[in-house]
Amino acid sequence: MRKKSIIIFWLSVVVSAILCGPLYAVEVETLVRDAVNYYRGNASFSVVDMTIHRPGWERTLTIKAWTRGEKDSLFTIIAPPKDNGNGTLKKGEEMWIFNPKVNRVIKLPPSMMSQSWMGSDFSNNDLAKSDSIIDNYTHKITGTETHDGKKVFVITSMPKPDAPVVWGMQKLRVREDLIFLSQKFYDEDLLLVKAMTGTEIQIIDGKLFPRVWKMQKADKEDEYTMLEYRELLFKENLPGDLFTLSSLKNPGR
């Protein structure tokens, strides 16, 4: 058994060495981490149009978002007026939502974590566990492509045994300048469940960034959620009192 696994290990080392050169095999963990950090920045402020598309209908919400580091983020809806003021605060893996109509803050119970966020194709878990891709997976570069003349790494990420994640596999496409092009989610049969792709890469606030993100359910052409950045500012830091329950109630104070 042991011998066999050693052989398999060396075999995979050799294969990956042939495929992508030994350098990347060592660097892939850092590559993913750096890409996530690049995408997230130290801190950011943004205004995003979120379009939820379904076969029968479509609606667009405009969201103001602040993020800081890996743990903290605050979202609040500013349009349409009907939903104005609805907010979500995330600190670590905990989330609170605020509904101005009932003027109440609710801490999201575990039962709601797997439900969709604001009716979109993102689940609350997708937001709360955004670090999961770094912590809970082992990554391997399984191919390279080119995109706009730049090299793109195709990374296959398998969940670590016993990691509390539902996906059976994720596939990431990361450009050599650390831009996420896509993230695909597979079930345990390795069938595609949903995929997020970033397009319209352009310079925003001095940094190359995909302006449009689309989360698409597999096999359902007309069910997707699109995020379009209207404004995006990367910051060195944001004040800590921005990410509190009181600012959830009064955003943009």
Add this chain to the structure above:
Amino acid sequence: MYLQLGWRNIWRNPRRTIVIMTAVIIGVWAMIFLGALMRGISEQMVRNGITTLTGHIQVHHAGFREDPIIENSIDKPEVVKAALSRILPPDTRWTTRVRVDAIANNARHSGGVTLVGINPEREARISFIGQAVTEGAYLKADDKYGIIIGKALADKFDTKLGRKLVLMSQDTKGGIASRAFRITGIFRAEMEATEKQFVFVTIASAQKMLKLGDGISEASILLADYKDADRIADSLKGVLSSASYDVQTWRELLPFVTAVLKMYDWFIYLWFLVIFIAMGFGIVNTILMAVFERIREFGLLKALGMKPWWIVKEVLTESFFLLILGMVAGNVLGFMSVFALAGTGIDLSALSEGLEFAGMSRIIYPVIVVKDIVAANLVVLVLGLLVSAYPAVKAARFTPVKAMAHT
């Protein structure tokens, strides 16, 4: 003399006798058989209730039953365990469990379940799960990531043995506890609702996931004789103060089942009465006809010096024979149908979706309860004789003169 007279009289018109006897037979059979079916249903309900993680007595932290949240766990299980091993008779089986509401997730599905952390060895001797695993294997005590789920849940989640299931719940610190389990077993239960609701892991992994320490949600006790439940529950209450512990018997734990049991008791007797009323009219009618046919005969008997009371007795004897014959045959038939079905039961799985709602099983085994058999036979015999009194008195009232005038 009455016996001989009565016996000969009923066979003077065999066809009529057989028709009314058939009515009595069918009536008695229906009472016994349907009564046994209803008892079977209710017994199955009680058994289902008790083996579906209830037991005869349960100990909870005070307030857990009203609000089954993790904060209402028993944080000093050793107190409860000590009390149980001191008070319970040696042939009693008991176990401790962790039970919380949780959300199960896989890549495509998510849904609410009840996460039950069990001590595999002790649990197997108490609740249904010990024998229920049909695919894969039952939990082992040191299984850190194994989970057993119901067939219906597996179908709903499009999952199977060896696949992963992520459970999320609230931990004792108020945070979100999540843990990935591998499906190591799939169980079948009497009811689909049970298969959908419960997932089983080892108590140690549940405690670790929920940061419970040694804490437990409940202790469940299965007595050798369920009739002792109240007595033993009382002595447990004496040791475990009601301020911090709730001790309850299955009657309190399963209020719905208890209510249904009571209802069935009345329902069965009502059923007996309804059948009898239909049967009673037949009996009165037949005896009345037999009496009217023999007006001249009764007149003659009277003229010969027979007292009215003797005539009443004679007619009642006839009806007694009818009833007894019908009852004997009806009982035999009833027992035979019950025994014929005792092995296979009646499979209602075609209707099971509707029945499940009422907490009934897929297969019903009729159960004979002595009390019901006695009641059914008494109802037929006593009320049968009572209604026959009317034609009997009528027969006794004919005077010889009137009878002779009657042609």
